[in-house]
Amino acid sequence: MNKKILIGALSAALVLGLAVAIPLALRGEGTRHADQAAMLRAVPAAAKAELGGRGQPLEGALACESMEGASADRLLVRCTGQTAAKKPVHVFGAAMPSARREYYTILVDGRPLVKNAPCLGADCEDD
Numbered sequence: 001m002n003k004k005i006l007i008g009a010l011s012a013a014l015v016l017g018l019a020v021a022i023p024l025a026l027r028g029e030g031t032r033h034a035d036q037a038a039m040l041r042a043v044p045a046a047a048k049a050e051l052g053g054r055g056q057p058l059e060g061a062l063a064c065e066s067m068e069g070a071s072a073d074r075l076l077v078r079c080t081g082q083t084a085a086k087k088p089v090h091v092f093g094a095a096m097p098s099a100r101r102e103y104y105t106i107l108v109d110g111r112p113l114v115k116n117a118p119c120l121g122a123d124c125e126d127d
Contacts, residue, residue, distance in 0.1 A: 031075070031095040031102050032123055039075045039095060040064055042123075047079060047091040047106060049121025056108050057084045062091060073098055083108060093120075 033039035044062040051058055059082045067076035079091035087109040095102040106114040114120070 031097045031100060032119070033075060033095055033097075033102075035072065036066055036070050036075050036077075039077050039093060040066065043077045043091065043093045043104075043120070044079060046120035046123050047104075050104075050106065050114060050117075051083070051089065051108070053121065054113055056087070056089075056113065058082070058089065059084050059086070062089070064091075067092075 033042055044064050047062055048058050062079040062081040064077055064079035067078045070076040073096065075093070075095040075097070077091075077093040079089075079093075081089045081091075083089055088107075090107040092105045093102070094104075102118055103116045104114060104118075104120050105112060105116060106120075117124075
């Protein structure tokens with residue numbers, strides 16, 4: 001068999017395989033959190049890791065709650081706490097499983113430290 005034909009056939013198979021595999025991989029299974037309860041459990045640890053990684057360690061645990069308007073299609077979480085330097089911290093998380101989108105914002109002392117990030121802390125290692 002001619003090497004050019006073999007290389008061409010292998011290249012075509014590789015391209016076709018990638019054309020099928022990439023959309024399947026990008027489609028994913030929704031967001032990182034299956035529901036509102038799962039997001040409420042996950043956001044405090046992820047936000048704590050994000051804040052620590054940005055030089056703003058927390059003094060204690062974040063207190064998190066569901067925001068008004070939260071539903072199965074719109075996961076909404078708000079957390080409050082304080083840094084070790086006694087600055088107020090506000091964390092806002094929104095996830096839309098059907099659109100496979102997540103957004104996180106962290107304010108420290110009223111100023112944005114993170115704005116509309118798609119992930120926080122260790123969750124970003126998967127991206």
